[in-house]
Amino acid sequence: MKGKSLVSGLLLGLLILSLISFQPSFAYSPHGGVKNIIILVGDGMGLGHVEITKLVYGHLNMENFPVTGFELTDSLSGEVTDSAAAGTAISTGAKTYNGMISVTNITGKIVNLTTLLEVAQELGKSTGLVTTTRITHATPAVFASHVPDRDMEGEIAKQLIMHKVNVLLGGGREKFDEKNLELAKKQGYKVVFTKEELEKVEGDYVLGLFAESHIPYVLDRKPDDVGLLEMAKKAISILEKNPSGFFLMVEGGRIDHAAHGNDVASVVAETKEFDDVVRYVLEYAKKRGDTLVIVLADHETGGLAIGLTYGNAIDEDAIRKIKASTLRMAKEVKAGSSVKEVLKRYAGFVPTEEEVKYIENALHSTNKYALSNAVADVINRRIGVGFTSYEHTGVPVPLLAYGPGAENFRGFLHHVDTARLVAKLMLFGRRNIPVTISSVSSVKGDITGDYRVDEKDAYVTLMMFLGEKVDNEIEKRVDIDNNGMVDLNDVMLILQEA
Ligand SMILES: [Zn+2]
Structure with missing residues (x-):
């Protein structure tokens, strides 16, 4: 009997060991948060866009993610969002109205929403935004600017620079007038305009504007046009030098434009380019173990249906x-x-x-x-493909995750849930901090009632933002900035106090 249990014990041990060895080991930065965060956004990329690209190319790197889910995309304007409201939800964890860039309207008052990129900056991380659209377009804009209307692109350009995002790469030269370019240089940016300059540029602050408006479609590019993959590689090579880690958003911005035009070949080419970035980033994260990769779309565009009539082959x-x-x-x-x-x-x-x-x-x-x-x-x-619309639709879009904390990103999540989870992982990692709320204290920022403002108070606030139920009295105390809602700003204000 004894021998048998010893053998089975050994076998069990071996089994556990082998299970452990198959789990990649993930590292955290000293304060417990995930070191590097890379968010890849396929603008307008629904499952139809992914599938048609897969039909042409056989296999996509997006299929290689261990954790998958769905993103619900509705905004305060209704079921069908635009990239501004969707991006705001992805970058701040809060819903807003279509057209708004990381602000929301609370009973007639426009309030700024703290973004994941701003949180990363507070944590001493380097930050970057990369896109094939104008860098002042909605999706990059929501991470480092706050304006009530996405068309205020000159103002967005100025705010991106003033935010000192380390790497800004994309199109949109026309939105940077002499004053903005001067400002960029004053803020320490190296400003580059060509592929050659991008290859050579070094430094901690780089602004790259590679087209007057959007970077040309993949199918229309000339040899000296800049592509998404080379921009993403450059961004990572600059950002990874920071020992505190980095936050990077890379957008395949023109999948959306191709779908607005019902242009199936461009949808495929743009999605393939995005998938090439996915491969690069996934391999990077696998080598390191300290990088959380999130791939998602902000909404679906075009209502792309595969198979125009029943029985017809594509x-x-x-x-x-x-x-x-x-x-x-x-x-x-x-x-x-x-x-x-x-x-x-x-x-x-x-x-x-x-x-x-x-x-x-x-x-x-x-x-x-x-x-x-x-x-x-x-x-x-x-x-044999059909588009049902020239506009955005309200269907859920794909969500893929890899790296420390990836296990959280499964099932149906709204953009705001995904953003809040990323914030939690960036600030506290996978830790679950046991917290008891002992009494109601009069100290501002002391949520737990122990008459101290510390990390625990920020943690409770973030968990409430994540949807944990608490009573009204506590909820009122948690709204530190008194803007009428619990948001990332409250969490950061408490952390700064702590
Ligand atoms: Zn669109």
């Missing part, structure tokens, strides 16, 4: 043959090229007379997108 070969965005094809037709020539050259097929007529009809429309939409229509019917 022609993914036809997608591979397309060499330009529908926007560029439309531009050439508008400039006088024949529809037949343009489609033959860029879309890989000779259109029928009927298809030519359908596209030519759109030439006379007052809608500036009518022509590119008509080109897209003709292509999509041949390929």
Whole structure:
């Protein structure tokens, strides 16, 4: 009997050991929080966008995540969000109205919302924002600026600089006037405009503006255009020098634009580029063990459906043959090229007379997108994909996680839940701090009632932000900045006090 239990004990021990050895070991920074955070945002990237890209490329790196879930995306404006409200939720853990950049409206008063990037800065981390859109566009803007209207891009440019985000890479040169560029230099930024300059640049503060507006679509790029992967690599190489870690957001910003245009080949090319960044970042995180990677979309765009009519196969070969965005094809037709020539050259097929007529009809429309939409229509019917909208939709979007604390990001979460969890992991790691609330104290910031303001008070406040139920009396005390809500700012104010 004894021998048998010894053997089974040994076997159990071995089993436990082997289980442990399969668990990657994750490290934390000294205060217990996760060291590096990388958030990858596929703007407008629904499951349809992922699936159609997978059909063309066979396997995506996004499939390699151990933890997956869904993001609910609704904003205070309703079921269908825009990138400003979705981004605000992702960066601050609080809901807002469409169009607003990390502010919200509480009974008629516009209040600033503290962002994850700002929390990271408080923790001494380096920070970075990278995108293929203008760097002043909604998704990067929500992490380091606060304005009531996403169109205030000149003001956003100024705030991004004043926030001293270490790395700002993307398009949007047109939003940085001489004054803003001067300001950037005064703040210590190296400012670069070309691929060559990006490769060479060194320093702790880099502002890279690689297009007047958005960086061209992957399909329309020329050899000296800058891509998302090289920007992401550069950003990481600059940020990782900080021993306190870093916070980085990388956005595949034009998946959304391609989907607005119902341009399936561009959706695939932009999503593939995003997935290449996913591969790089995932490998980076796997090598290190101290980096939490979150991949998500802010909302779905286009209502992309795979399979136009029942039983029809998708022609993914036809997608591979397309060499330009529908926007560029439309531009050439508008400039006088024949529809037949343009489609033959860029879309890989000779259109029928009927298809030519359908596209030519759109030439006379007052809608500036009518022509590119008509080109897209003709292509999509041949390929067998359908878009139900030119706008955003309200369906849940993918959520993927890897690294320390990744196990939290499963099931259906709203953007705000995901942001709050990231904040918790950045500040406290996976620790669960046992807290008892002993009495009601009059000390501001003392939530636990022990007449001291310490880490525990910040922890309780964050757990309340995460949705833990408490009585009203405590909730009132937790709103340290008196703005009418419990948010990250309250947590940070207590931590600064502690
Ligand atoms: Zn959009």
